[in-house]
Amino acid sequence: MVEFRLPPGLAEQARQFAAAGGVPVEPRLASTVVLMRPPFEVYLLRRVPTMAFAASMYVFPGGGVDPRDAAVLPDWAGPTPAQWAQRLRLEESVARSVVCAAVREVFEESGVLLAGADADTVVGDVSGADWERARLALIARETGFAEFLAGNGLVLRSDLLQPWSRWITPEFEPRRFDTYFFLAALPEGQVTRDVGGEADDTVWCAPAEAADGRFTMLPPTTHTLRELAAAGSIEAALAAAPDRDPADAIRPV
Secondary structure (H helix, E strand, C coil), rough: CCCCCCHHHHHHHHHHHHHHHCCCCEEEEEEEEEECCCCCCCEEECCCCCCCCCCEEEEEEEEEEHHHCEEECCEEEEECCHHHHHHCCCHHHHHHHHHHHHHHHHHHCCCCCCEEEECCCCCCCCCCCHHHHHHHHCCCCCCCCCHHHHHHEEEEHHHHCCCEEEEEEECCCCCCCEEEEEEEEEECCCCCCCCCCCCCEEEECCCHHCCCCCCCHCCCCCCCHHHHHCCCCCCHHHHHHHHHHCCCECCCC
């Protein structure tokens, strides 16, 4: 068992939930991506104080699965949806949704796009005005991710993701998520940018430094950073991922 000290507000919330005999809400399916860049830094953003979940916390880019994430893509690189389903122990359509949500969310929240013109390429800089309009349309749910990729002649590069873990929000939280964590190296030629909206600060930081207490985080973020710090490098972390069981849910109590 790994122990964490909860922020005071969450600890009190947990005590009140237990005392009242609260009934937990059903967790929503979600994806999050740990972006990494040399020499070995991870990308974090701080959620704005007005957010209903994890307000003012430093997190990895991610969010809930959108129903349109299940759409069948015309082109898909890397493990097939059926192979992802086996790896994540999910139905194929659900596995496709989880992987699509991971790629979509990291684009929406960091401006990084894990896609290319074919299975062997990755797009370069996507910070221009046209890409920005497309990103905002995704956030506003004016277009689906499959539609966005097809309209730009892009292939989703699922091989750029490595599944790492799965966390389910504690029962006392009024908003709960069943979240799949993925690792991804920052593609060459791309840059993260402060895209605003749900975040008021962004930072690249070494995993060990990010987990040393300087940032306010929830346990899944801190624990993941400690695991990555122990791996020691981007290459070692990516190499370790296939030996992990990303479908084995971690349920903090």
